[in-house]
Amino acid sequence: MDPSPLPNQAPAFTKALLAWYQENYRPLPWRETPSLYSTVVSEFMCQQTQIATVLPYFDRWMKILPSFEMLTIASESLVIKLWEGLGYYSRARNLQKLAHQWMAAEPKPETAADWLAYPGVGPYTAAAIASITYEEHAAVVDGNVVRILARLTNDQREFSDNGKAVKAFTTLAGLLITHAERPGDHNQAMMELGATICSKANPQCLICPVKDFCEGQRVGNPAQLPRLAKRQIIQKRIDRVFLIHGGRLLIHRIPTTAKRLAGLCELPPGDLLEVSFPAELILTRRRGIANERIEERFLRIDWNSKLHSLITKDETLFWQPLNQLNDITLTGPHRKWLAELMAL
């Protein structure tokens, strides 16, 4: 006899899930002394970023900017500096805008619908804030939840992208949280389950607290779900210059009007300085950006008068003293690779 459909078992499901969560949750810093502010900050940082990466950033941020009010007072350059290396810098700018809006708001936003109007807050973050801080029965639907629900229902559909999958499981996620005693913990438990037990690779079905509700586990291959189409990877290559002159390093400040990394600093692109071979190739590094695969080649060039005129003419190029490199905000990889370049 087939088991009852999952929605009919929602009360028992959330009960089992919460019981497991209470005994097994990781003591993350934003769970120690929860507040609206710490919840908002952690949710912004965790967008598209793994928890382990976020931890040191979160701790430093909360020490320096412990409240919405402090965040509104801070300079944008400090905010970006604290975000250096996390990526998706619009999150940091949106977070500061949000702080300003929240300070001015009266009455204060509480529901997910209220929060959805704030910059940088989409369906996921709105539900997270409303459930964790205000115990609203709003379900988060992210990659973790999609994976869990696809396996629970043994859903074999193939989704062309993550957005489609999220939409497909939003209704079910909402049904499951309806009867949750503590909606905030229910949502966090779903994410915790996805991060630890119902992981993408090698799910630990034997110790899963909701395996009795899982059609995927009952029928066959939960590890194969969900079925998501993979995206094409684009290959790129860029040459950059590593030039030190008079105790200063040549830096390129990305225009604030740029689409990506606006306002941040980087090692100057070679084409900006009209660098041509032969130049001394001193380091090659690769990195991924979204669906791009970028190879960066670093060239050592010598200072000359032609460069001087180019640099003087271009306002995005400037000299930064070597002992003041921490005063500028570099892109994450360049911050890291600069140490290697200096050692050469």
Add this chain to the structure above:
DNA sequence: AAGACGGGGAG
């Protein structure tokens, strides 16, 4: 409905 947005950890 697509594409853009950054970076790093895991396997």
Add this chain to the structure above:
DNA sequence: CTCCCAGTCTT
């Protein structure tokens, strides 16, 4: 090396 993660915004 490849994959993809506590998504959102723009076009």
